[in-house]
Amino acid sequence: MSAFRNPFDYRVRLDRHGCSCGRHASQADHDHAEALEARELQDRAVEGAVMRALFPQDAMRRGFLKAVGAGTAMAALSTLFPMGLAKEAFAAGSGALEKTKLKVGFIPITCATPIIMAHPLGFYSKYGLDVEVVKTAGWAVIRDKALAKEYDAAHMLSPMPLAISIGAGSNPIPWTMPAVENINGQAITLSIKHKDKRDPKDWKGFKFAVPFDYSMHNYLLRYYLAEHGLDPDRDVQIRAVPPPEMVANLRADNIDGFLAPDPVNQRAVYDGVGFIHLLSKEIWDGHPCCAFSASKEFVAQNPNTYAALLKSILDATAYARKQENRKEIAAAIAPANYLNQPVTVVEQVLTGTYADGLGGVKKDPNRIDFDPFPYDSFAVWILTQMKRWGQIKGDVDYAKVAKEVFLATDAAKLMKELGMPAADPAKPIVVMGKPFDPKQPAAYVDSFAIKRS
Amino acid sequence: MKASRPWLAPLLSAIFLALFVGIWFLATQKGIAEVTVDPEYAALVGQAAATGTKSAMPTPGEVGAKVWSHLRDPFYDRGTNDKGIGTQLLYSIGRVLLGFGLAALVAIPLGFLIGMSPLVYKALDPFIQVLKPVSPLAWMPLALYTIKDSDISAIFVIFVCSLWPMLVNTAFGVASVRRDWLNVARTLEVSRLRTAFQVILPAAAPTIMTGMRISIGIAWLVIVAAEMLVGGTGIGYFVWNEWNNLSIANIICAILFIGLIGMLLDTLLARLARAVTYRE
Numbered sequence: 001m002s003a004f005r006n007p008f009d010y011r012v013r014l015d016r017h018g019c020s021c022g023r024h025a026s027q028a029d030h031d032h033a034e035a036l037e038a039r040e041l042q043d044r045a046v047e048g049a050v051m052r053a054l055f056p057q058d059a060m061r062r063g064f065l066k067a068v069g070a071g072t073a074m075a076a077l078s079t080l081f082p083m084g085l086a087k088e089a090f091a092a093g094s095g096a097l098e099k100t101k102l103k104v105g106f107i108p109i110t111c112a113t114p115i116i117m118a119h120p121l122g123f124y125s126k127y128g129l130d131v132e133v134v135k136t137a138g139w140a141v142i143r144d145k146a147l148a149k150e151y152d153a154a155h156m157l158s159p160m161p162l163a164i165s166i167g168a169g170s171n172p173i174p175w176t177m178p179a180v181e182n183i184n185g186q187a188i189t190l191s192i193k194h195k196d197k198r199d200p201k202d203w204k205g206f207k208f209a210v211p212f213d214y215s216m217h218n219y220l221l222r223y224y225l226a227e228h229g230l231d232p233d234r235d236v237q238i239r240a241v242p243p244p245e246m247v248a249n250l251r252a253d254n255i256d257g258f259l260a261p262d263p264v265n266q267r268a269v270y271d272g273v274g275f276i277h278l279l280s281k282e283i284w285d286g287h288p289c290c291a292f293s294a295s296k297e298f299v300a301q302n303p304n305t306y307a308a309l310l311k312s313i314l315d316a317t318a319y320a321r322k323q324e325n326r327k328e329i330a331a332a333i334a335p336a337n338y339l340n341q342p343v344t345v346v347e348q349v350l351t352g353t354y355a356d357g358l359g360g361v362k363k364d365p366n367r368i369d370f371d372p373f374p375y376d377s378f379a380v381w382i383l384t385q386m387k388r389w390g391q392i393k394g395d396v397d398y399a400k401v402a403k404e405v406f407l408a409t410d411a412a413k414l415m416k417e418l419g420m421p422a423a424d425p426a427k428p429i430v431v432m433g434k435p436f437d438p439k440q441p442a443a444y445v446d447s448f449a450i451k452r453s
Numbered sequence: 454m455k456a457s458r459p460w461l462a463p464l465l466s467a468i469f470l471a472l473f474v475g476i477w478f479l480a481t482q483k484g485i486a487e488v489t490v491d492p493e494y495a496a497l498v499g500q501a502a503a504t505g506t507k508s509a510m511p512t513p514g515e516v517g518a519k520v521w522s523h524l525r526d527p528f529y530d531r532g533t534n535d536k537g538i539g540t541q542l543l544y545s546i547g548r549v550l551l552g553f554g555l556a557a558l559v560a561i562p563l564g565f566l567i568g569m570s571p572l573v574y575k576a577l578d579p580f581i582q583v584l585k586p587v588s589p590l591a592w593m594p595l596a597l598y599t600i601k602d603s604d605i606s607a608i609f610v611i612f613v614c615s616l617w618p619m620l621v622n623t624a625f626g627v628a629s630v631r632r633d634w635l636n637v638a639r640t641l642e643v644s645r646l647r648t649a650f651q652v653i654l655p656a657a658a659p660t661i662m663t664g665m666r667i668s669i670g671i672a673w674l675v676i677v678a679a680e681m682l683v684g685g686t687g688i689g690y691f692v693w694n695e696w697n698n699l700s701i702a703n704i705i706c707a708i709l710f711i712g713l714i715g716m717l718l719d720t721l722l723a724r725l726a727r728a729v730t731y732r733e
Contacts, residue, residue, distance in 0.1 A: 148601030
């Protein structure tokens with residue numbers, strides 16, 4: 001399991017190809033196989049312990065096994081005793097799950113894909129959790145329900161845990177964000193009547209919608225407008241509108257466009273009321289968007305449940321990342337119980353082969369992607385924009401807030417356990433061609449011509 | 454209208470309905486528009502976008518089919534967020550009855566007290582006048598934030614909104630019981646409690662029932678808005694969820710069912726009101 005090679009093992013090959021035993025293509029494969037083997041042994045041990053507990057007398061146990069056969073005995077035992085759960089609990093190491101019935105809130109958008117799909121595709125139950133995923137009416141409601149402990153964990157916009165923790169807009173409550181739900185996956189959609197106004201300089205006086213004040217959507221739209229010389233607070237109007245209402249408002253000519261999560265953009269195209277001006281990945285390729293979040297209290301009080309929940313989310317995220325699974329996922333999350341959208345709309349978002357609303361079919365497999373690692377640098381960037389637009393005042397200890405809220409260490413540990421590739425700590429952030437240095441946040445804020453602070 | 458022709462009014466209603474549906478049908482005729490874009494693109498967008506027609510309004514036939522599909526299986530359960538329309542309506546009715554019942558428990562005794570004592574009436578009047586016109590939705594965020602339970606918040610909002618009409622009507626009914634009757638009771642030396650139950654209550658009952666009818670109407674109005682905000686279950690959530698899907702046909706179905714249930718609730722209370730009226 002260890003990523004480091006055992007220095008006392010004389011069988012370790014000196015060249016970098018192959019593994020220490022020579023039967024695997026690489027050391028990583030070897031470790032993975034070894035982990036599986038260890039797990040197998042562990043499972044046998046659990047079965048043995050249960051068997052011995054049920055039939056303490058050797059003679060009796062042997063009699064029973066002889067009479068029905070080991071396979072039948074095991075099957076019979078499993079119906080009486082939650083064997084899978086016991087194995088899982090044992091494998092989790094530090095003991096049983098504190099809580100198995102959980103409620104997780106989500107907003108019906110494709111950003112929530114890992115949280116939602118983990119339900120129909122069985123990732124939660126794999127880790128012994130019985131999770132109810134509850135569709136919620138809006139970001140403010142999801143925040144209130146999470147604060148009220150009605151939800152154990154929730155789908156949030158990645159700036160929200162930061163805002164809650166530092167108390168922007170309400171009292172500070174320590175909140176955590178152990179995983180990013182999705183990267184990219186948003187777009188600027190304009191009303192079809194503006195199809196000839198592709199230059200942002202023509203957008204003066206436009207009314208835009210974003211889903212929430214503390215959202216990547218808000219920051220990315222403001223950034224984009226400001227880079228084109230428009231002051232987002234003076235030259236245009238930006239209002240917070242819940243995603244589902246955006247298409248209806250666009251149809252009613254109440255707004256000119258929006259930077260919104262999918263499937264709202266694709267739905268506007270599907271209904272013939274808007275076109276996709278640009279994908280958010282064209283502003284910042286690989287930007288985080290939505291997040292999986294929980295209160296610090298929940299994390300502290302239920303460490304095992306939290307680990308199991310996070311593992312199922314990480315697993316689901318890895319599954320969603322694979323292009324070949326995207327169609328299956330689209331079909332699983334499109335029904336009324338989850339997104340309540342036509343399958344073709346969800347599929348276009350997830351596969352990246354989509355109608356742009358102007359008569360063309362575009363292909364961009366990375367239109368939405370799933371990479372769970374919560375880089376501190378993401379948090380710092382978000383905080384710089386909060387500062388830039390006056391959402392937070394005074395001095396900000398960017399690095400400290402980022403470290404406390406974004407639980408990068410936990411994610412890294414569990415990702416390693418699950419055999420996922422490690423994150424790159426020096427991941428570069430480039431927004432519209434301008435590189436961002438997370439070590440110099442204050443200088444970054446000062447470098448913008450249009451700002452509120 | 455002459456009483457000898459009882460079929461005339463229903464006939465007229467039927468004609469109005471037919472006219473309405475007819476106009477609706479003609480207005481939503483899409484015609485067989487030509488698909489103007491290439492087939493690969495057309496497969497990715499909806500009918501409206503592919504043919505260049507922007508109307509999202511469903512035809513009467515589409516809505517009829519939707520209503521039928523809801524009626525055929527009203528109580529299905531396909532997970533937390535997808536339940537039949539019958540189940541959703543039951544959730545809403547349950548919340549309304551609970552909130553309304555609690556409001557009645559508070560409003561009627563309090564109204565009695567206010568109606569019987571001019572002093573209390575004057576003291577409480579400013580509060581009632583200020584709180585009465587507050588929109589139910591203004592209470593919602595406050596309730597969510599303080600009660601910290603969305604279900605109880607919804608019930609609380611129903612409670613608060615159905616309180617005032619009942620309170621005001623009860624107080625008014627009690628205060629305007631004819632002096633003569635009270636004086637007769639006093640000359641006969643009837644105890645205060647007996648006066649309250651045997652003279653004032655029957656006399657004020659019709660006014661109290663009117664208040665209750667107004668209240669249940671308001672409660673039923675409010676529940677849709679409250680559930681749209683909170684989400685989870687109920688007919689308001691259903692409307693919100695179908696709005697998510699921009700399914701106008703389903704929203705029209707919901708409106709139809711909401712109207713029918715509202716009528717049913719009102720009719721029930723009207724029956725009750727008729728049972729307590731008296732002839733002078």
